[in-house]
Every structure is written in structure tokens, then in C-alpha cells.
Amino acid sequence: MTAIPMPVLRTSPWSKVKKYALPIIPFFLLIGVWVSVIAIADPAIGILPRPLKVLQVPFQEDEYWPNVTASLGRLFIGFLVAAVTGVLAGIVAGLSRKFADFIGPLVTAMNAISGIAWIPLAIAWFGIGRGMVVFIVWNGAFFLIFANTVLGVRMVPEVLDRSLQTLGASRLHILRNVTFPGALPHVMSGLRSGLGFGWRAVIAAELVGATSGLGQWIFIAQEFARADIIVAGALTIGVIGLIMDRGLLAPLERRTIERWGLVESSA
Amino acid sequence: MTAGNAEAASAASATLTVNGLSHWFIDPQSGSTVHALDDINLAIQPGEFITVVGPSGCGKTTLLKILAGFLKPLAGEARVHGSLITKPGRDRGVVFQELAILPWRTVRRNIGHGLEIQKVPKDVRAKKVAELTDLVGLRGFEDHYPHQLSGGMKQRVAVARTWASDPEIILMDEPFAAVDAMTRQTLQEELIRLTVETKKTVFFITHSVEEAVFLGDRVIALAARPGRVKASVQVPVPREGRTWETMTHDPSMAACVEEVLGLVRGEHEATLASESHANADAEQAQET
Numbered sequence: 001m002t003a004i005p006m007p008v009l010r011t012s013p014w015s016k017v018k019k020y021a022l023p024i025i026p027f028f029l030l031i032g033v034w035v036s037v038i039a040i041a042d043p044a045i046g047i048l049p050r051p052l053k054v055l056q057v058p059f060q061e062d063e064y065w066p067n068v069t070a071s072l073g074r075l076f077i078g079f080l081v082a083a084v085t086g087v088l089a090g091i092v093a094g095l096s097r098k099f100a101d102f103i104g105p106l107v108t109a110m111n112a113i114s115g116i117a118w119i120p121l122a123i124a125w126f127g128i129g130r131g132m133v134v135f136i137v138w139n140g141a142f143f144l145i146f147a148n149t150v151l152g153v154r155m156v157p158e159v160l161d162r163s164l165q166t167l168g169a170s171r172l173h174i175l176r177n178v179t180f181p182g183a184l185p186h187v188m189s190g191l192r193s194g195l196g197f198g199w200r201a202v203i204a205a206e207l208v209g210a211t212s213g214l215g216q217w218i219f220i221a222q223e224f225a226r227a228d229i230i231v232a233g234a235l236t237i238g239v240i241g242l243i244m245d246r247g248l249l250a251p252l253e254r255r256t257i258e259r260w261g262l263v264e265s266s267a
Numbered sequence: 268m269t270a271g272n273a274e275a276a277s278a279a280s281a282t283l284t285v286n287g288l289s290h291w292f293i294d295p296q297s298g299s300t301v302h303a304l305d306d307i308n309l310a311i312q313p314g315e316f317i318t319v320v321g322p323s324g325c326g327k328t329t330l331l332k333i334l335a336g337f338l339k340p341l342a343g344e345a346r347v348h349g350s351l352i353t354k355p356g357r358d359r360g361v362v363f364q365e366l367a368i369l370p371w372r373t374v375r376r377n378i379g380h381g382l383e384i385q386k387v388p389k390d391v392r393a394k395k396v397a398e399l400t401d402l403v404g405l406r407g408f409e410d411h412y413p414h415q416l417s418g419g420m421k422q423r424v425a426v427a428r429t430w431a432s433d434p435e436i437i438l439m440d441e442p443f444a445a446v447d448a449m450t451r452q453t454l455q456e457e458l459i460r461l462t463v464e465t466k467k468t469v470f471f472i473t474h475s476v477e478e479a480v481f482l483g484d485r486v487i488a489l490a491a492r493p494g495r496v497k498a499s500v501q502v503p504v505p506r507e508g509r510t511w512e513t514m515t516h517d518p519s520m521a522a523c524v525e526e527v528l529g530l531v532r533g534e535h536e537a538t539l540a541s542e543s544h545a546n547a548d549a550e551q552a553q554e555t
């Protein structure tokens with residue numbers, strides 16, 4: 001019997017260019033529309049700022065970087081807590097089909113509530129500042145991570161668990177060698193969307209619930225008709241979200257999962 | 268000689284015994300009772316290779332699950348060396364019908380998994396894994412992941428993993444059903460060699476009469492609805508050195524196949540010939 005050779009997909013330099021360069025075009029198109037609108041309609045600076053003015057914000061405004069790091073710091077803490085609690089609780093819940101069914105509807109309901117709905121209550125509990133924002137981030141990410149982890153654990157074929165039992169494996173060994181790696185694809189996608197939702201939650205919470213951070217900065221800028229700061233802040237939020245998703249979590253997800261052949265590589 | 272008497276006479280020395288075993292399921296949709304196994308009696312001797320053949324749905328997998336310790340029978344009992352089977356154990360290795368090796372472990376780490384669980388020192392483990400990798404013809408693929416292997420190769424990994432942990436008894440549930448016909452014959456010949464060398468007690472399930480006769484010291488024919496032992500047929504040729512080449516030219520083997528086929532065919536016609544053929548076709552279609 002001969003080996004089935006592994007398909008080696010050679011990526012030509014051109015296909016790399018296509019993969020990374022082509023998606024930049026829509027960004028330029030958007031900037032093109034922006035510039036055209038300014039050229040044609042010439043709106044007041046407080047309505048729509050010029051691109052160059054926006055580009056200068058990170059270099060000219062002293063508050064820019066402190067606000068970026070304040071927001072990222074809150075995201076980091078809230079997400080970390082959500083990841084640890086969500087994955088642990090998800091594994092425990094996923095191990096029992098009965099418990100997963102029992103808790104499932106509540107989690108779906110909690111997921112459906114927009115995180116903003118909790119902001120007034122969170123302010124009452126934690127006051128204005130970091131604790132409140134971290135709580136809102138945790139709330140935005142936890143249920144997603146939890147639900148995905150439960151799903152991942154439930155999707156692991158029972159025969160893998162059983163085959164290790166016949167080899168004399170302990171519960172803990174099966175948990176570490178079957179349950180967790182088997183659930184990992186779903187855990188990773190839960191973490192990925194959890195981080196995305198956590199980031200949105202930071203900004204939303206900071207609008208009214210903090211004295212610093214990108215969300216608060218944008219909110220204040222409106223009072224001074226500083227549209228350049230608002231747009232610069234919004235673009236910063238978008239770029240950070242893009243980098244975290246495509247630069248950090250997507251490659252991590254691909255590296256672990258594609259090697260095992262669990263999902264098809266999505267080009 | 269009736270099957271029942273033979274089983275009773277040899278029960279004392281047996282490795283695996285099944286007494287008055289019955290099991291049934293409540294069908295979740297219709298609420299009706301599916302009588303899967305009815306009063307099964309078996310005695311499997313040390314080093315014996317038993318094949319169990321019967322139409323699909325006759326309770327073969329249910330019987331294996333009970334022997335493996337995954338399912339508690341509703342009546343009767345199954346014993347290993349006289350002690351009641353209540354849970355899975357390292358003394359009974361299982362090769363499942365479904366693919367049961369871990370996709371996130373390489374061939375080497377899958378084959379050595381049982382030894383790793385037993386905390387066998389690394390160097391001893393490596394030696395044993397290398398030996399078994401050779402034995403099942405997977406040398407050169409040690410660092411491949413399962414998704415890089417064909418269906419037949421994956422099943423070899425599963426077989427090697429079970430053998431590596433050295434259980435006394437091996438339970439196999441249609442392990443080659445999803446493999447193409449050519450590969451299947453090779454795997455069957457390898458299995459003969461492996462079991463003759465290691466003298467393991469094997470309980471091998473199949474729905475193919477040819478496979479049952481080719482592999483077994485003794486063939487148990489099961490009848491369906493409810494599943495019960497119809498007959499136990501001794502295969503007239505010793506297992507040592509059996510190959511498909513010699514088997515097809517041996518008239519006593521051909522006669523044995525005919526005999527078992529006669530027993531099982533009655534079942535097929537009486538119950539669900541079309542269904543089991545449809546299943547066999549589906550399995551052929553899955554060839555990888």
C-alpha cells in the first residue's frame with residue numbers, strides 16, 4: 001500500500017499579493033468618496049474633517065496615546081477574565097448534556113441583551129471608571145466564549161473518549177487529551193468573537209462610564225465640535241479591531257486547527 | 268454438537284463468558300421495544316479468535332459494548348476470567364468501527380498513547396512503537412497526522428495503538444468495513460499474522476461471511492430480531508499461514524463459507540436483506 005501524498009498547495013508570490021493587497025482597495029475607495037464629498041460639498045470642519053487633519057491627530061494631540069492605552073488596558077483585563085471564566089465554565093457545563101440543556105436558554109438570552117443595557121446598572125455597582133468598563137467587557141465576551149466552549153465540548157465524538165477509556169486513561173487525562181483539544185476549534189472561534197464584542201463593549205462603556213479612553217475622548221470631542229478627533233478615534237477603534245482579529249487570533253486559530261485537518265483552510 | 272453444550276462444557280477454562288445475556292432498547296421515536304439481544308451464551312477460550320457474523324441490526328455492536336463495559340445488560344451477565352464486567356478496562360482493548368484515533372496526535376503519538384497512559388518509560392515506548400509501526404506497515408509515516416493518511420492507514424494506527432498497550436483480549440467492531448476491498452484483504456492477512464504471533468484472545472465482529480471464516484478459529488452466526496446465537500461453526504483450517512491465495516483454493520474453507528452463508532442467508536431473507544445490502548453499499552461508497 002502506498003502513501004497518500006499530502007497535498008502541498010504552493011502559494012505563488014502573485015497569490016500572496018492578491019490575498020493581502022486586494023482587500024486594501026475598498027479602503028482606498030472609501031477614502032476616495034470622503035475626499036470627493038469634501039471637494040464637492042465643502043462641509044464645515046465640525047461636520048466632516050479633511051483626511052489630512054485626521055491623520056495628524058495621533059501626532060498632534062497629547063491625549064491620543066494615553067486614551068488608546070487606557071481602552072486597551074480595560075479590554076485586556078476584561079477579556080482575560082472572560083476567557084478564563086468562559087472556557088472553564090464552558091468545559092464543566094459541556095461535560096454534562098443535562099446541565100448544558102439546563103443552562104442553554106439563559107445563556108442565549110444573556111447573549112441577546114446588548115451590553116449597553118447593563119451600563120446604567122454597572123455604574124450603580126462599580127461607579128465611573130475601570131471596574132465598570134471591565135465588567136461590561138466581561139459581560140460582552142463571557143457568554144459568547146461560554147456558549148462556544150459548551151458547543152465545542154459537546155461536538156467531540158464520544159468514541160474518542162471511549163477509546164481512551166479502554167486504554168485505561170483517567171478522567172483528567174481524557175479531559176486534557178480529548179475534551180480540550182477536541183473543543184479547541186470552537187473555543188478559538190468563541191475567543192475570537194468574544195474579543196471583537198469585548199472591544200465594542202469597551203468603547204460603548206467608556207462613552208458614559210469613564211473619564212478616559214477612546215470612547216470617552218470621542219464623546220467629549222463632540223462638545224468641542226472636533227470632528228477630526230471623532231473620526232480619528234473611530235478609525236483607531238477599527239484598525240485596532242482589525243489587527244486583533246486578523247493579526248492575532250485568526251492566525252492562531254489557523255495554526256492550531258488546520259494542522260490537525262479539523263477544518264478546511266479558508267484560502 | 269449443539270452450540271449450547273459446547274459453550275457450557277468449556278466455560279470453566281474460558282477467558283470471556285457470556286451467560287443468558289439479554290438487552291433491549293426503547294425506541295425514542297415510536298416508544299416500542301427493540302429486542303437487541305436474547306439469551307446469548309458464549310465461552311471464548313484463551314488465545315481463541317472468535318468472529319461474530321450477522322445481518323446489520325442484529326445486536327453485534329450492542330454485544331461488543333457490553334463486553335467492553337460501556338453498556339450494562341438488562342438481563343444476564345458477561346465475565347472476564349470469572350469476574351463481572353462493569354466498566355471499561357485495559358484488559359479489553361477495543362478497535363471501533365468509527366475512526367477513534369486522535370486527529371491532533373501524530374501516528375507515533377497515537378500508537379504510543381496506551382503506553383503513555385501506563386507511564387511506560389520513553390525509550391521502551393519508542394522501541395515498542397517502532398516495532399508496531401513496522402508490523403502494520405506504517406514506517407515513514409510516524410510524524411504524519413491522521414488527516415494525512417488514507418482510511419486503511421488510519422485503521423492500522425487504531426489497531427497498532429490497541430496492540431501496543433498489550434491487552435489480553437481484543438474486541439473489534441467491523442474495523443475494516445469502511446476500507447476498500449484490496450486494502451481490506453491486506454489488513455486481514457496482517458491481522459492473521461499479528462494474532463498468530465501475539466496469541467491474543469480476539470472477539471471480531473463483521474457482517475461479511477468471507478471475512479468471518481477467513482479470520483476466525485470459530486464463527487458465531489447471529490440471528491436477528493431478537494439477536495441470538497444461531498450456530499457456532501469451527502473453521503476446519505488452522506489460522507497459521509492463512510492467506511486469501513490459499514483460502515480461495517481450499518475446498519474445506521469454501522464449504523465452511525457455504526455453511527455459514529446458509530445460516531446467515533436465511534436470516535437476511537427473513538428480515539432485512541435490502542437494508543443490510545444498502546448498508547454494505549454505503550460502506551463501500553465511503554472508501555477512502
Ligand SMILES: Nc1ncnc2c1ncn2[C@@H]1O[C@H](COP(=O)(O)OP(=O)(O)O)[C@@H](O)[C@H]1O
Pocket residue numbers: 292293294295301302303321322323324325326327328329330
Ligand atoms: N441506543 C439505542 N437506542 C435504541 N435502539 C438501539 C440503540 N442501540 C442499538 N439499537 C437498536 O438495537 C438493534 C441492534 O443494534 P446494534 O447492536 O447496533 O446492531 P449491529 O451492530 O448488529 O448492526 C438495532 O435494531 C438498533 O436500532
Ligand SMILES: [Mg+2]
Pocket residue numbers: 327328364
Ligand atoms: Mg454495528
